[in-house]
Amino acid sequence: MAIATPDRPTTAAPPRFFEAATPMPDARIPSGPLERKWTHRKFENKLVAPANRRKYTVIVVGTGLAGASAAASLGEQGYDVQAFCIHDTPRRAHSIAAQGGINAAKNYKNDGDSVYRLFYDTIKGGDYRAREANVYRLAEVSVDIVDQCAAQGVPFAREYGGLIDNRSFGGAQVERTFYARGQTGQQLLLGAYQAMMRQVQAGTVTLVPRREMLELVVIDGAARGIITRDLVTGAIERHVAHAVLLCTGGYGTAFYLSTNAINSNVTAAWRAHKQGAWFANPCYTQIHPTCIPVSGDHQSKLTLMSESLRNNGRIWVPKSAGDRRPPSEIPEADRDYYLERKYPSFGNLVPRDVASRNAKEVCDDGRGVGDSGLSVYLDFRDDIRRLGRPVIEARYGNLLEMYNRITGDDPFETPMRIYPAVHYTMGGLWVDYHLQSSVPGLFVLGEANFSDHGANRLGASALMQGLADGYFVAPSVVPEYLASARFTDAPANHPAFDAAANAVTGQLDRLLKVGGATTPREFHRALGRLMWDCVGMSRNQAGLERALREIPALRAEFWRDIAVPGTADLKNQSLEYAGRVADYLEFAEVMALDALERAESCGGHFREESQTPEGEALRDDRHFAHVAAWEFTGVGTPPVLHREQLGFEYAHPTQRSYK
Amino acid sequence: MIVNPAPTRTAPKGMRIALRVWRQANATTRGRLVNYQLDDVSPDMSFLEMLDVLNETLIKKGEEPVDFESDCREGICGSCGLMIDGRAHGPLAGTTTCQLHMRTYRDGDEIVIEPWRAEAFPILKDLSVDRSAFDRIIVAGGFVSVNTGAAPDANAVLVPKGDADLAMDAAACIACGACVAQCKNASAALFTGAKVSHLSLLPQGGPERGRRAIRMVQQMDAEGFGSCSNEGECEAVCPKQISIGTIARMNREFTRAALDGAS
Numbered sequence: 001m002a003i004a005t006p007d008r009p010t011t012a013a014p015p016r017f018f019e020a021a022t023p024m025p026d027a028r029i030p031s032g033p034l035e036r037k038w039t040h041r042k043f044e045n046k047l048v049a050p051a052n053r054r055k056y057t058v059i060v061v062g063t064g065l066a067g068a069s070a071a072a073s074l075g076e077q078g079y080d081v082q083a084f085c086i087h088d089t090p091r092r093a094h095s096i097a098a099q100g101g102i103n104a105a106k107n108y109k110n111d112g113d114s115v116y117r118l119f120y121d122t123i124k125g126g127d128y129r130a131r132e133a134n135v136y137r138l139a140e141v142s143v144d145i146v147d148q149c150a151a152q153g154v155p156f157a158r159e160y161g162g163l164i165d166n167r168s169f170g171g172a173q174v175e176r177t178f179y180a181r182g183q184t185g186q187q188l189l190l191g192a193y194q195a196m197m198r199q200v201q202a203g204t205v206t207l208v209p210r211r212e213m214l215e216l217v218v219i220d221g222a223a224r225g226i227i228t229r230d231l232v233t234g235a236i237e238r239h240v241a242h243a244v245l246l247c248t249g250g251y252g253t254a255f256y257l258s259t260n261a262i263n264s265n266v267t268a269a270w271r272a273h274k275q276g277a278w279f280a281n282p283c284y285t286q287i288h289p290t291c292i293p294v295s296g297d298h299q300s301k302l303t304l305m306s307e308s309l310r311n312n313g314r315i316w317v318p319k320s321a322g323d324r325r326p327p328s329e330i331p332e333a334d335r336d337y338y339l340e341r342k343y344p345s346f347g348n349l350v351p352r353d354v355a356s357r358n359a360k361e362v363c364d365d366g367r368g369v370g371d372s373g374l375s376v377y378l379d380f381r382d383d384i385r386r387l388g389r390p391v392i393e394a395r396y397g398n399l400l401e402m403y404n405r406i407t408g409d410d411p412f413e414t415p416m417r418i419y420p421a422v423h424y425t426m427g428g429l430w431v432d433y434h435l436q437s438s439v440p441g442l443f444v445l446g447e448a449n450f451s452d453h454g455a456n457r458l459g460a461s462a463l464m465q466g467l468a469d470g471y472f473v474a475p476s477v478v479p480e481y482l483a484s485a486r487f488t489d490a491p492a493n494h495p496a497f498d499a500a501a502n503a504v505t506g507q508l509d510r511l512l513k514v515g516g517a518t519t520p521r522e523f524h525r526a527l528g529r530l531m532w533d534c535v536g537m538s539r540n541q542a543g544l545e546r547a548l549r550e551i552p553a554l555r556a557e558f559w560r561d562i563a564v565p566g567t568a569d570l571k572n573q574s575l576e577y578a579g580r581v582a583d584y585l586e587f588a589e590v591m592a593l594d595a596l597e598r599a600e601s602c603g604g605h606f607r608e609e610s611q612t613p614e615g616e617a618l619r620d621d622r623h624f625a626h627v628a629a630w631e632f633t634g635v636g637t638p639p640v641l642h643r644e645q646l647g648f649e650y651a652h653p654t655q656r657s658y659k
Numbered sequence: 660m661i662v663n664p665a666p667t668r669t670a671p672k673g674m675r676i677a678l679r680v681w682r683q684a685n686a687t688t689r690g691r692l693v694n695y696q697l698d699d700v701s702p703d704m705s706f707l708e709m710l711d712v713l714n715e716t717l718i719k720k721g722e723e724p725v726d727f728e729s730d731c732r733e734g735i736c737g738s739c740g741l742m743i744d745g746r747a748h749g750p751l752a753g754t755t756t757c758q759l760h761m762r763t764y765r766d767g768d769e770i771v772i773e774p775w776r777a778e779a780f781p782i783l784k785d786l787s788v789d790r791s792a793f794d795r796i797i798v799a800g801g802f803v804s805v806n807t808g809a810a811p812d813a814n815a816v817l818v819p820k821g822d823a824d825l826a827m828d829a830a831a832c833i834a835c836g837a838c839v840a841q842c843k844n845a846s847a848a849l850f851t852g853a854k855v856s857h858l859s860l861l862p863q864g865g866p867e868r869g870r871r872a873i874r875m876v877q878q879m880d881a882e883g884f885g886s887c888s889n890e891g892e893c894e895a896v897c898p899k900q901i902s903i904g905t906i907a908r909m910n911r912e913f914t915r916a917a918l919d920g921a922s
């Protein structure tokens with residue numbers, strides 16, 4: 001393979017990072033055949049007797065799919081669960097926005113699906129950068145998840161006979177996706193939320209909303225609690241526990257604009273990272289091809305439109321750069337249906353990353369459309385003619401209405417305009433097979449961990465993973481930890497709690513004292529633009545090195561010129577926001593570094609130096625079939641890189657081809 | 660439903676918008692309407708992006724920005740919710756505040772922005788209110804009692820498609836609180852009715868159906884929400900267009916359960 005090993009810094013430049021001197025810790029993957037691993041491990045895991053469970057306090061941070069399902073399930077078992085969220089109610093978590101559906105290997109359609117096939121598709125979809133054992137477990141419990149959700153009263157779409165309906169999603173060749181209209185995430189989250197609220201009534205779960213976790217407290221090497229800020233009163237609070245579960249989602253808002261909710265952030269994960277939890281594969285981000293384009297500087301977030309639109313819409317741009325004619329005046333001969341031209345067999349249905357990259361390419365060529373030139377057409381004209389407007393309306397009515405609301409354009413009159421946007425992050429805190437981070441007692445669930453999607457996530461798999469971790473993995477591995485750990489006394493006035501609380505107060509004071517002239521949003525937007533340009537859809541060495549130069553400079557500027565009005569002892573949204581931006585200004589550096597160090601293309605990570613002669617992503621299994629787990633050593637100091645080698649016993653790596 | 664007329668791709672022009680915004684430092688202080696003027700509002704901005712712009716200018720002047728809540732900004736999380744010229748979520752039907760765009764307004768318009776006003780939703784700061792009463796209504800019984808792992812096969816229980824569709828209509832509630840804010844009695848009947856309807860339409864959780872209706876209704880009353888007098892204002896402003904038929908269903912469920920002696 002024609003890939004140079006990454007440029008290592010020469011002796012002249014200071015090193016960007018250090019290789020770990022110690023071997024990678026055991027990821028605790030069970031031995032034995034793939035399909036027996038989880039069953040075996042569940043049996044080996046130690047148990048806590050029912051009468052003793054309430055003596056253990058488990059903190060759950062974040063109440064999206066992963067957090068709410070974990071809190072409910074551990075509460076049902078009888079543990080003392082404390083569930084924290086930054087929202088006014090757990091039901092607002094961003095899991096709620098997932099539209100498409102949830103995969104489960106039920107084979108209800110008798111179309112050849114199986115646990116093994118879902119496992120295989122997920123490993124392959126992740127471009128061979130995930131652990132086989134984890135992914136198999138995910139596929140295995142997928143069937144139980146759907147049973148659980150149906151029993152909770154999730155209103156899945158039904159057939160006339162009363163059975164659950166399934167559809168194919170994201171290019172899958174089997175119909176394994178369960179859905180509830182276009183609101184599957186909402187309905188699954190409400191199911192988990194309601195299960196958790198049932199435990200609130202039962203007294204096993206204590207709900208603590210409007211709290212932001214600002215520090216992880218580590219005592220004798222183990223996670224023993226958190227420091228939170230009450231977002232209404234500003235009170236800094238100490239919470240002691242035997243185990244802490246981080247379920248705080250991904251870091252997509254590092255790019256400022258993304259399809260994530262505007263309050264989604266990396267703060268809890270990043271602060272845990274600074275306390276010893278390694279961050280794995282931060283460069284893996286998923287860019288979704290069908291989003292509504294940016295309309296101006298005021299833009300605060302981007303809206304995803306289900307990629308199912310690509311089933312009936314044709315994607316095109318004008319053939320020549322600078323063609324500013326309205327779409328209706330561009331004749332067929334002057335249009336370039338570039339995906340159909342380049343990928344005749346998949347056409348408009350090529351995978352997300354391929355569709356996204358090609359959109360960027362034509363826009364970089366000056367052939368983009370719209371006022372900004374940063375969008376491409378998604379045109380229903382032909383299918384409206386072929387199938388009639390009512391069919392298209394029935395299929396996509398809601399989406400088209402949403403598009404119309406946001407852009408003011410009517411998709412039945414003029415083609416829609418779309419552009420890729422950051423949607424999901426596959427990287428996250430490193431965890432072993434037990435979802436435990438490199439800090440004992442700190443577990444990481446859902447999008448916040450790195451474990452199951454490899455370098456790219458399949459459609460309808462995010463909901464599955466969040467719920468798998470919360471409903472089925474955590475309830476086995478957390479008790480195992482509680483039963484085997486030796487707990488020392490960790491009162492709330494322990495020096496470690498004092499130090500953590502002081503650090504939190506110190507940073508809040510520091511933010512308020514700068515008294516600069518630049519708002520948190522301005523810094524966030526500047527960082528986002530840099531990340532999008534240099535660490536976005538397509539990455540190269542020069543761009544990544546530029547990011548690594550400019551991020552520290554922006555960070556320094558932040559601490560010199562940030563403007564935060566108000567005080568810390570009242571509701572203060574600017575202060576909350578400034579703290580999150582400050583963390584992103586640190587996190588972004590390891591993201592760029594990870595992307596620089598991974599000099600191959602894989603999944604959602606495209607390195608321009610590593611492509612086939614046809615311009616397709618080229619993986620380098622010889623050098624990069626590993627997880628890159630970064631250990632924090634200080635802000636602006638070189639981190640330590642731990643490499644976990646990935647082995648493939650069952651699914652043998654092949655190179656993707658969509659030609 | 661296409662809410663905007665066909666293409667207007669003229670270059671967006673900045674509009675002048677006068678705002679009167681409710682400012683209140685915290686739950687205990689008195690609030691008042693404060694005037695602000697924005698001179699360059701793009702019709703492509705969302706309503707909340709317009710407030711973002713206002714807040715940026717306030718921060719730059721060293722003033723505290725207007726506190727308001729939002730998260731998904733795509734109409735699904737239910738965080739946002741403002742009283743805009745006396746109408747919850749503004750002038751468009753079936754639209755959350757975050758999905759309202761400034762092209763709905765014209766150059767020179769004045770807009771009055773206030774928080775939800777209801778005794779059961781105390782104001783926290785400026786435009787943000789405490790809606791935790793909704794959570795307590797759910798805690799009282801808005802769930803199906805099934806432990807993780809105790810579920811039968813998803814297809815073991817058949818659900819008629821019509822029931823599933825109706826249940827989904829009701830389950831689409833985002834708990835934004837617009838129904839309460841618009842109701843002259845500040846009733847939470849639409850919110851509670853939606854959840855009672857969603858769950859009672861499905862066979863799952865059937866045995867606890869009566870108990871659920873009673874407990875949720877009792878909690879709703881205990882939170883200080885007013886009673887429903889069939890004004891229908893809630894349905895008119897509901898961004899998810901939940902039908903007041905759900906209130907009738909809740910009342911039937913409640914009455915039947917009361918007659919059956921459930922508690």
Ligand code: FES
Pocket residue numbers: 728729730731732733734735736737738739740755756757758833
């Ligand atoms: S911000 Fe989520 S519904 Fe408006």
